[in-house]
Amino acid sequence: MSVKELKEALQLNSTHFLNVYFASSVREELAGAATWPWDKEAVSHLGGVVLNPAYYGMPGHTNTMIHEVGHVLGLYHVFKGVSEKESCDDPCRETVPSMETGDLCADTAPTPKSRLCRDPEPANDICGLTHFPGAPFSNYMSYTDDECTDSFTPNQVARMHCYLDLVYQQWSESRKPTPIPIPPMVIGQNHTSLTIHWLPPISGVVYDRAPGSTCDACTEDGTFHQYVYKASSGRVCDSSGYWTPEEAVGPPDVDQPCEPSLQAWSPELHLYHMNMTVPCPAEGCSLELLFQHPVQADTLTLWVTYLSMNSSQALFDIEILLELKESVHLGPLNTFCDTPLTIKLHVDGKVLGVKVYTFDERMEIDAALLTSQPHSSLCSGCRPVSYQVLREPPFSSGLPMVVTHPHRKFTDMEVTPGQMYQYQVQAEAGGEIGEASPPLRHVHGGPYCGDGKVTRSIGEMCDDGDLLNGDGCSRVCALEEGFNCVGEPSLCYRYEGDGICEPFEKETSIIDCGLHTPEGHLDQWATQAYSYHEDKKKCPASLVTGEPHSMRAQNEGSEQSEDSLQKDNEIWL
Template structure:
């Protein structure tokens, strides 16, 4: 991938591009520079043959100020992000260059010396250079306090106020634009985000735990819902009866009443015969009917059994077609639905015979079409619709609270009218409403999971995996009203006990289900506050769900800080819905309102321009998704896409509802082809006056939203996106206005009230309301216990008080820069920010070690130092670890199905691993990696590492056989991976089948295992029964399902018993067809 330097020293005497000098910037590590963009520091001294690069531990945060520092002390390079050391490497030595070569070095900002393709797009606020390598404590102080003059060794400190004094334009001929940005206070606390398996703040363990233990957050909530009942024009034949509606309402109310949630019923009768006479089908889109695939969800008599795809009718004679009579044997897609006779109201009853998906008369419609026809938004009600399902198990469907449709006319819950309010089926609605309020099935993470090493797989009750509730034990999908029988699934033998079979979110029937757990109740109350506030009668502002935090303390004052209300709504709740889109500084944020494209849509019906409307909703960036627009267009029956036409390419036009003076445009390009250099060939900005401004070709990533500043003094109404990448996917775009937008002028910010016990000196338990989220208490006594809570105040209405902060004045607290063991602190870096090595709870974060006070944190794995605490865990720093009492026997000989003595000798797997890091999604093998590990290749070909060629090897079966220095009775087998062979967007994990061979060549199978860099090395335990004789092993045969694997080493682990160390010849009668012997 191409590095994008923000700053660097470059060789200006070289006529060709060279990496001598140093560079500090951003580089994308995956998918040919389209994914996983991180900060990097690269350096090459004049005496070094190659450059060394240090890369940050995770991708950079867009739209955020970052303090970036790098040091080189003549031996070690280090990279620091916001004061934390995120990478360290050796490999270079001595001075950067000789004094003689100094005139050949240029300090550049915003790019390198080799053209404009590598230019940095963003803001630089300052630069400082020292002629000595500063320590981490110095750099952390510079991050916190800023660079001050007088520090020893400071050569240059510049804030670019007068660039012409020190700098000269390079290549462009003009200085970059200068902007005076409002000085953003450094964040005290970042908003609480979800864990890796979560979607929203309500999945954050700390936040939802507050809903668990602080009962006022679960105080009574009355929620409105509206039953949408279709009937004939005269009111006859309603979809469901009054009796059904009341019986279901009673069951719903009784189920939720113990949990402080009540339901207020509204009934909307829609008198519309044309809608009532159509079958509304759940999960069946008209585009699926007659598409030459049998779609089970459309296999219904009123679709002609999926337009004939599921049941082939009798023979249709040509003279029967278009004779004014509907012949059912001709009523299918192949016979063009009797050439239209079956959809002619003059010829037949179209409500029974019209199956043509393109006819306006057809007998069926999808749930989406029904919602589009009714246009009932979900802002103030939970809407309940009715649709029948072909499959019995689909009794209902619900919108998740994080779906972009949740509050639109496409939100709500869909239920089968045949079961609604019927005895034995009333819990179906309760189950679906559980989904609306953010509850997963209790079997998520067991029966619903991607693979055996899915990080969200639930093997023990957890708040961070499975259904994100620790009080629902893991369970497979089951209809039994008891614990399920032991099962042997693909991930091994599982026995489930204490399962939540009587939970409403299981699949058992009404006689069995009768409960929600406390964790589930906490989640539902949380989502009612986070998403569905307007469904409630109450005008109360949403609560602040986290206690306030201490941020500073002196002898006679205490400073506290708190987060905004959970809903993110920071304005008073009037009728002005626009205020929800306004930030505190009056910037107005709006997503795409309307999208269109001249490009014909794919026949599958997916990737339409409408997918680019509303907020972003692609789950997995960089993987193909149906939730985005794509110009991808397949020729009928061919696996070939139509390229974007010259000269403009494929175009997507995005329109915004409110014209605004723009500050920036943000675009979510969630999938990109790896081959395209600049995926965005142009962005055309459309103004209210009909003018357009072209921004030209731009680069973008698939996992970071693309943002461009718009210096346009005119109101903008939309943008056109141009691309030649026919597989690109665009999720949506966001237009941000300049601060103090007129659209936000009438919005009033909510206020906050601090409550204290004991009361303040004036006798009041409450401080005056204020707009800021910080409070300094000057009326304070050392040693006194204080209890603080905060309320959001909207006009005259106050929200629930937050959970309390209890603090003894003068006592230590997390964030004071001192590690206090009595508070169970593991570190304290003096701030409350997560992601910097020391969490806001003063715990060391995964992968970091912290030392000193205030704590200095650093990424320890791969820093070249083997510390005692990582001896057993860090292969990078300490090498493979062998537990006491065991010996690891490394392979001494190796043979493979696909090897070449020059390009990929199997002997690379002998001995201890040279490659310490495993890589996924390896498109092509880097040269240095192919010299240190075995990657299958064909003999004597120069282009052995072409990935497509390597992929075709897989058809021939890829195997590797290794022999060890002596036979042994193994306790386990270790396979060290250089690549796990995974392919982007493939659902199938590569696997390996393992066989042990003894001295006589007899094989013993150890089974099949998934390969994953997350579990490297792959450790296969080899059990020995008490009565069994010991199984000796001298060699191992590995059969791989993917030719893209890379193997670094193989070892047999055996007990270090006396007398077992005699070297023995490893002579194997191997299969003759492979003809290899191990000596």
């Protein structure tokens, strides 16, 4: 019996519990396996953790269950982006701690896969020379021997809380707010005051979540977001049971846009006989999508994840369904399978649904999102989350400060220059208090990230005077990949590919500096090459000799024939 057959036989639903199975048929003789929280099986009878009894409890595997539960709660390996990457150009490749690459946690330093209880040795591979200081070898999500794995980081804990709140909320009856994932930040100070700012709880919910209310879907400006509640189509569904209208209900879940998927609606009638496709009728194939709450709409976002014909023909009309059985036709729209289509709506009346028309019988629609105008009546009765600011040394009252500022700011007027202060923030809603954020430690009057001055003593690599990511200097004053920053406030620019070999990129940039040979090493290039299969005119083996180079075909005044060399850059295959 396979693991899947075991789960099918037991039918243990994962909606209210985390199921742990012991089975010896875990693929590839792994010590354990787990279901990711974003897998559609996560809260079904196919979800949970599988542990191999041949390894469980054995030396080196005593923490396997903790490791696998980490996966269930959304944690990647700490070596993702280093040992787990497709290439040097992989967008997930991690070179500095980040919440956007690697394991998506900014407090786990990049590290290769290792079983050593210490920092790995520097690696010199095709991506360049890389050092790994501060490797998280004691982290449960590493492959280090159990004798030195003993912890998760605050960002990992916050990430796990996120999925507990978003996916596994029925595991607990508590409505306690989720934690604030990173420390508060100093955004201003003078001789007598200090102002801090913090992010909302990691769930993104900024209102008290009363059971049965709509406040979970409200943003701070009172905008209400909702996915499709009910879907239907006049097109007969494929006999296999796939591509039904119900696949367009709820949030998007197609893993690979622009590739056929069974997790989206399609007019397709023949799953196993693609050459038997039945064309759409003269009026087109249609999909009707209804939302639970009619609203004064601002935008509609549509996830069209697969197309087999010209996009203007594929989506030849969208009908906006209004109350009182009225509607507005938007006509043909261009759409692309790799980018959700967002439409600004200018309609009178409340929108209750949309109807999509297509002549592409293989089009696939994954989801639709309706966003209301700000200050929606659905959000008017929502009570904002309040916050408690904790300080060491304590405030004069001895109690935390309660803050209801809509933009999550607090100005401390009880400060003394030169004094060290520690601040933490916790959310409060429904009479329950969330876990405190990681601490901010700051000496009043001292430097801080965002003051426009690069202070190396507090770990700043740059400081452009703001707290934004993506501009070269991150919100924690760290250089972002591909950027160099100069001056105060920092001015940042992209250096990769500018044709200038700057000293700091000699070891890492092949584009600007060529191949790097470490001191004490010698590169040798092939001087002769032979092949049993060689076309000396079109593709001579000699192309692989010497340093990497390009070979340009010579016309000698005549036009190239079709079977001659066509490319400027040639390699031998």
